Amino acid sequence: MSWPHVIPYANPIYFLWLAVALLPMIFMLLIKGKRWGWYQSLITLIFLYISFGGKYWQQGLALIGYVIFQTLLVWCYHHYRQQKNASGIFYLAVALAILPLTLVKVIPFVDGGAAAIFGFLGISYLTFKSVQMIMEMRDGTIKEYHPLRYIQFLLFFPTISSGPIDRYRRFEKDLLEPPTxxxxxxxxxxxxxxxxxxxxxxxxxxxxxxxxxxxxxxxxxxxxxxxxxxxxxxxxxxxxxxxxxxxxxxxxxxxxxxxMGYDTPKNFNKPFISDNIKEFWNRWHMTLSFWFRDFIYMRLMFTLIKKKVFKSRIVASNVGYFALFMIMGVWHGLTWYYLLYGFYHASLICLTDAWLRFKKKHKKQLPSNKFTKALAIFLTFQAVCFSFLIFSGVLDQLFFHH
Incomplete structure (x- = not known):
């Protein structure tokens, strides 16, 4: 019997293999409250092979090369940071961490076939983990580096292809301390x-x-x-x-x-009941939203305010939002509709901020009841759905290929 090669969670046979593989782990955790480290490593290798073996062998090789590269990069940065916490080395490490993803995004415009050399399913989410690791080392919140734990963090197979994006310290705690x-x-x-x-x-x-x-x-x-x-x-x-x-x-x-005994954070929390676009991003693809907020927006805001680039915090915040969502648009792909999608959401958030400030200032004059709440949810839903229409690329078909 040959091994199946399927994208994670895309085929019922994947779930059959999961059920068989996870039963011993479930039994150990339920009966003894323990986890076999060697067994988790074994099923990780099996499911990575199912996802990246066979006809996906090029992706598998790219994944192996990527993990070796990122593991060595983080080790080098950790080792150097212990000697001297230089900004130049930090920025270089971050640039190198996102280099493989950048190549995957840019190369198709030059040679579509060459992208397979660097690309594999889930490269974006592994890159977010790598950059997060370097940034938290720079901040001093991650003080020790254990390469094997880091590799387990990168290759945690339930989330490898499309997230959720976990945080290293939270994952490490679950890895080292199985639940009672x-x-x-x-x-x-x-x-x-x-x-x-x-x-x-x-x-x-x-x-x-x-x-x-x-x-x-x-x-x-x-x-x-x-x-x-x-x-x-x-x-x-x-x-x-x-x-x-x-x-x-x-x-x-x-x-x-x-x-498997890991309390991985959830990604969605009823996003379509949001009453403004900021709340929507706190409910939609939450681990991605929070990653961009913590590792891009907040750091950019800190730099802009510290260096007094803008006199107004409101202007700095709006510039930060546009930078954040344009980066998010570029991450999705180098097409006009992804860039427009980012620009549109940045504009909505800036308008929402302005409205919330106005609402706070005129709190007594403006009505606030179940009807206004329902109206806000309705309008937010329409705005979000229109953004997804942009995101879908169907407008590109209508305008340029119809």
């Missing part, structure tokens, strides 16, 4: 629930929105053009597909982590 049997019983219950909910999201709702209705709407849209009801229906359908597909995947990743 009582705590694990709760994790096991949550994990099973997350996996079943993930099936409902991804394979039922996500399937119908993405594989059944979306192609029909796209076909209708190509015939009717830009000014049509099909475009509005496409906007809502794509938004629902994007949420249920990605939230379903994230539930699988968190659920499998829970079964």
């Amino acid at each position: 049997r009582e705590v694990y019983a709760g994790l096991l219950n949550r994990g099973i629930w997350s996996i079943f909910l993930g099936f409902f999201y991804k394979f039922i709702l996500g399937y119908y929105f993405g594989q059944v209705w979306l192609p029909l709407l796209n076909k209708s849209l190509m015939h009717q053009g830009f000014f049509s009801w099909s475009l509005i229906l496409y906007m809502y359908c794509y938004s629902m597909y994007l949420f249920f597909d990605f939230a379903g995947y994230s539930l699988f990743a968190v659920g499998v982590s829970n079964l």
Whole structure:
């Protein structure tokens, strides 16, 4: 019998292999409150092979090279930082950490085939972990470096392809201190629930929105053009597909982590009940939002304020938002609609900030009740769905390829 080679959580057979592999680990944690380190390493290698072996062998080689490169880079930075915490070396280390991802994003514009040399599924999320490690070493919050623990952090297979993006110190604590049997019983219950909910999201709702209705709407849209009801229906359908597909995947990743005794942070928290765009980003793809906030926005704000680049904190904040979301747009891809997506969200957040300041100043004059709350949620939902219409790339088809 040959080993299957499938993308994580994309095929029912992947879950069959997961069930078989995780049973011994579940048994040990439930009965003895212990975790076999060697067994976790073994199933990690097996599932990495399932994801990156066979026809994906080029990705597998790229992953091996990437992990060796990042492990040595972080070791070199940690060793040098103990001698001298120089800013130049820090910026060089960060630049080198994001270099493989930069090559993967840029090379397709020169030679699409060459991107396979550097790229593999999940390279963005591993890069976020690597940069985080270097930055927290610079801050002094990570004082010791254990290469094997770092490799386990990078290659934690439930989250390797698309997150959630964990934090090293939180992961290390779970790695070194398995949960008690009582705590694990709760994790096991949550994990099973997350996996079943993930099936409902991804394979039922996500399937119908993405594989059944979306192609029909796209076909209708190509015939009717830009000014049509099909475009509005496409906007809502794509938004629902994007949420249920990605939230379903994230539930699988968190659920499998829970079964292994890891309390991996969740990625979505009812984002469509947000009453403004800032709250939306605190509920949507949360680990990515918080990563960008902590490691890009807050550091940029600190630099702008410390060096007094702008007299007004409001101006500095707005510049920070635009820098943050333009970087996020570039991360998604070097296309005009991803850049517009970033610009659009930065504009919405700046407008939201202005509105919240105005609202605070005129608190007594402005009504605040269930109706205004519902209206705010409705308007935020429309604004978010329109941003996903931009993100989908369908406008590019209509404007330039119709």
